[in-house]
Amino acid sequence: MLILTEINNDRSYRYISVYGVQPEDRKSKNRGYQEAPIYLEQPVKGVIDMNERMLRVLEFDKIIEQVTNYAATSIGKQALQQAHPSTDMKTVVRLQDETDEATHIERLNKTLPLGGIFDIRPSLKRVSIGGVLSAGECIEVSSTIYGARMAKDFVDRLEEDVPILSGMAKEVSPLRQLEQAINRCINDDGHMLDSASEKLRGIRSSIRTLESRVREKLSNFTKTHSNKLSDAIITIRNDRYVLPVKQEYRSAIGGIVHDQSASGQTLFMEPKAVVDINNQLQEAFVNEKREMDRILVSLSNLIAEEVNALEHNVHILGKMDVIFARAKYGQAIKGTKPIMNDRGFIKMNQARHPLIDSQDVVANDIELGNDYTAIVITGPNTGGKTVTLKMVGLCCLMAQSGLQIPALDGCELAVFSHVFADIGDEQSIEQNLSTFSSHMTTIVDILKYIDEKTLVLFDELGAGTDPQEGAALAMAILDEVIERQARVIATTHYPELKAYGFNRRQVLNASVEFDIETLRPTYRLLLGIPGRSNAFDISRRLGLSAAIINHAKSYVGMDSKNVENMIASLEQSQLKAEKDYEQAHDLLQQAENFYEDVKNMWHEWQEKKDKLYRKAEEKADKAIQKAREEAELIVQEIRNMRSEAEWKxxxxxxxxxxxxDAKPELSAKQDTSTPSKKREEKVxxxxxxxxxxxxxxxxxxxxxxxxxxxxxxxxxxxxxxxxxxxxxxxxxxxxxxxxxxxIKGSNYHVKTELDLRGERLEDALLKLEKYVDDALLAGYPRVSIIHGKGTGALRKGVQQFVQQHPRIVDSRPGEAGEGGSGITVINLK
Known part of the structure; x- marks a missing residue:
């Protein structure tokens, strides 16, 4: 929301945001920004005061105070102390992205170095108008330049993807030459160095010489006139070297009295012998100061030339400090980055109030702005209703300030133009305001500015007046807020509002749980169930007689009883549903674990089986390979040892x-997800x-x-x-x-050779004739006849048969590898 703050002479307007969108964030002259004029019914101051009061009521200032403790520089602390939530969607998203980048770096145990950085803006302002800085101020400038460069180098060396921080680091100017110029003249303690200039070196050299001469003369004086001195020491008064002379020897010593003791018995005198040297020394001191002033003027002029770059460096460093402070705070509260929207939708999982100790706080789920725009919370006092209201409002303000929220991942929050809260009692005797009047005054102010971009938090709406009128007024106010499409959460004690949500689609009933057994609230928020009165149950537990309780129940109307019975039934159904859900969730978890165990065991068994198969096959393959190698060696030896017996x-x-053929095929491990495809073989x-x-x-x-x-x-x-x-x-x-x-016959399968060794010639020729016929039927083009060498009779008979057979084309003796002269190869036609 933009508030009119000033009308300029040129009839233009300057605005600021109620939630602190700083004017320098918008481009405009006079460090403001111009927009179309608007007119408000109430004075600007009243609106600003009201919003500041809302921030205070929700304790946003305490959050900022905690975040400020994580800032490393005074610049960052000052910026955080002035921080306010932003109402611009793009700005909020950028703030969250900045914090997320810094959080990512912090998780890696890396910290942005911000040591040695000072708020030098006052010094820069002075030099920009011609002022001269002191040596200490100059060294602060140098230290800030060094710190800026270290921060820039840190971000540049990061391997992580941090585009926002990298962009900011690129804007930092190193200014190394200015830093070196200052460091050549001034040391870290702010003392001007002799090397600042040759003239200063010479002056200080003369000063040391003169001081040595003075001390030498005074030292000789203390030795020769020790009886006239109160103490044999050399001291300084009025920047001049003097001796403590007894009062009665004043005239004997002679010289200038610069001081005396409290008793008047000792005079601090400068002897005449050292007056001239002291005068020269004082003149040297004057020259030294004059030269130092000249050097400081020169350094100030150098700094003035880089004022804009230095101011921008300070601005960037302060901004980076703020970002990392937000990230450190987010880690401290175990926060998470929320998803931002401009639809007025809120969804938080296990959200916690950030100002309550993490050991004591109770986390709750909240959802608002989608199916319903209003939540009415009922329940007993001290049950946590007000804490829930503040938690929702505070988390929204934190998110719009770039802070992470204390909840689980997946949370979503809206960017609101206003977060209004009517919480607490602000009755005033001076203003004659009762509790009811105080609440109504605040509500009247709130109703002037609410719209669809507004979150409204009402605590004990309509309280402080007649219950019947208060309930009616509360429902009318809620109707008005809902009609304007604002998001609203309200707490109440009125029983009439328990049924309010059942008659309106946009309203959801809720309650805070109360344990009747322990008579203590559990601080759990139950969405969808209105709270019921526990007065009778609590009274019975505390010992009130049953007769009194039954008598009290007789005064309760039937409608109220029906509502209470309905609420009790809803509570029982809710508890049973939660219990059943937990049991089902446990069973599902057990089933999933069992499934994972079985699946892992199956995979292990498959791998073990495949491993055993491979091991056995590899072992068999090695055995066959070894046998092959041995067989080849034996055959080679036989070939080498051929004599009369020929190897076929x-x-x-x-x-x-x-x-x-006896060699096994090693089974390759197949992917169980896809069946292996066999190679298609051609017939x-x-x-x-x-x-x-x-x-x-x-x-x-x-x-x-x-x-x-x-x-x-x-x-x-x-x-x-x-x-x-x-x-x-x-x-x-x-x-x-x-x-x-x-041709197909019974003798179709026949060998390609015929062995006639050992046969008589006649029987051999009969077998040969039949074999040739079978070979011709089989279609063999070539066969071998084994007749051996022997006497040669069988070989001659075979050769004569071959020459006479009409289907034998020709013949030849066997070659050396085929059996030599012991075999005859014949070709058939």
Whole structure:
């Protein structure tokens, strides 16, 4: 709310905010800001006084006093003492963001360094109008420059994202040259250094020489005239070196008397022998002061040149000190950052009154401004109704001042133009105001300014007069406030207001809980349930006879009894619902914990199973690998030791393949969230070109034995291979393709070699003839006949048969790797 404070000569207007939006925050001349004029029915002073009274009633000044204790500089303390809540939404959001950034830094155990910073604004004002600063004031300026630079460096080195504080730090001017100029002339104690100028160095050197000469002469004098002195010491009077001379030797010593003792028996005299030297010394002192004054004038001029930058530094440092003071206070009360809105909505979870000790305070939930705009709280005295009112109002003022509120995370508060409170008794004998009149005076003033941006707090609304009239007046006032869409919380004792909320959609009944067993309030706020009178129950617990209590009940009307019974039923339902909720919550928590335990055990079992599988498979793989290596070594030795017995290469290949087939496949751990996809395998057909992966050799498919097994030919070998060991290359058209696809017989499966060793020639030729027929039916292009070396008769018989058979194209002896002359390879057509 803007209040008219002054009409300027140019017919423009200056305004201030009731809650202290400072004029310097708005751009305008005369450190104010201009807006369209408004006119108020009441004098400005009355409105300002009323709002200051509201802040005092809600004890906001005590909050500010506590926050001020956390400020590190006099600048910050002074700024906090003048702090007021802001009514501008953007300003409040920025204040909360500032505090949140500082709180984040404080949580990391990092503190903004603000030592050595002074309020130098009076000194800056003096130098800006041509004044000269003292040495102490100059060193305060230097110290403040250093402190500002340390604060700036601290923020700049932060790794956290603090855009507001970083922006403020960038506005700080280092002013290192000015600081160095001051420090070259003045030390930390404010004493002018000899190095301030060459002239000052020379003057002080002469002063030390003269002082040495004076002391030397006076020291000699004390030795030769010790009997004429009260004490053999050299002292100073009126800035001149003197000796304590006995009164009776005044004429004998001669010189100038500067002082005498209280008894008059001792005179402090400057002997004639040192008068001239003392005069020279005094002249040197005058020259020293003149040079020091000249240096201070020079430093003051340098400071005057940077007045604007220094003032801005002080302003930024004070602001940063205030921000960190707010953050430290928020940590002290275990506060949280509220979400701000301009809809008049309040929601606080487990909110606590910030001025009550955390060990004693009772936290409560508050919600207002969404489904309902008014809360009527009933209940016994000392039950906590007034504390609840103050807590809500105080938290709103704190939030609008950039302070965190003592509540749990997720709270939301509104930015109000006014927070009005009618709390306490301000009756006055001088003004002839009773309790009722005092309340009505305050309420009348409040009703002049309330709107939808207003929070109104009424304590014991309508009290101090006839109950019936007071209740009617209270309901009428509430109706007026609700009609203006203001947010209102009111406490009352009137039973008529207990039913008030049931007839109005925007009003919610509430009460403070009272324990009948202990006759003590619990200070818990129960939303949705009006408070009931506990007079009869309390009286019975205190020992009042049942007869008197029953007689008293007979005077209570039926309507009142019905209301009390209804409230009692609501309380019982509320307590039962809370108890059931707690039980359900506990069961849910137990179920969730059990589920987590089972899930963790399942994952552990799966991991353990997979680990055991992998371990077993790796162990088997190592064993097979070792066997393979040993077998290869043995075979290599056999190859090297070949003599008469020839090793069949194709037999070695088949044996090696069998060894490979025995190797297990290591199970890779699969993601249980998605099923593993098997590689789609192409169905091979006879005649397809393939690669046998186990020996990395190309071959041809001869027959599909089953879905996963094929008969293939690799070189001269025909082997049965698993599909996973075959890689499809291409499709070929062979001349034997047709017979394979058309001829099916009982002798279809036949080996690619025939062993005739040990047979008689006639029997061998019969077997050879039948074998060739079977091979032709099978479609083999090439077969091997094993006849051995022996006498050579069987080999000759085989060769003659081969030359005479019409379906045998040609033949050749076996190569070294195939068996040599002990085998004949024939090609069929």
């Amino acid at each position: 290469e194709h037999e070695w290949i088949e044996a090696k393949k069998m060894l490979d 091979l057909e006879p005649g397809d070109d393939i690669k046998l992966l186990t020996i990395n050799q190309k071959g041809t498919v001869l027959e599909r034995i089953s879905n996963h097994e094929y008969l293939v030919q690799v070189g001269i070998m025909k082997v049965k291979v698993n599909r996973k060991d075959l890689h499809y290359m291409s499709k070929t058209k062979e001349k034997y393709e047709q017979p394979i696809t058309t």
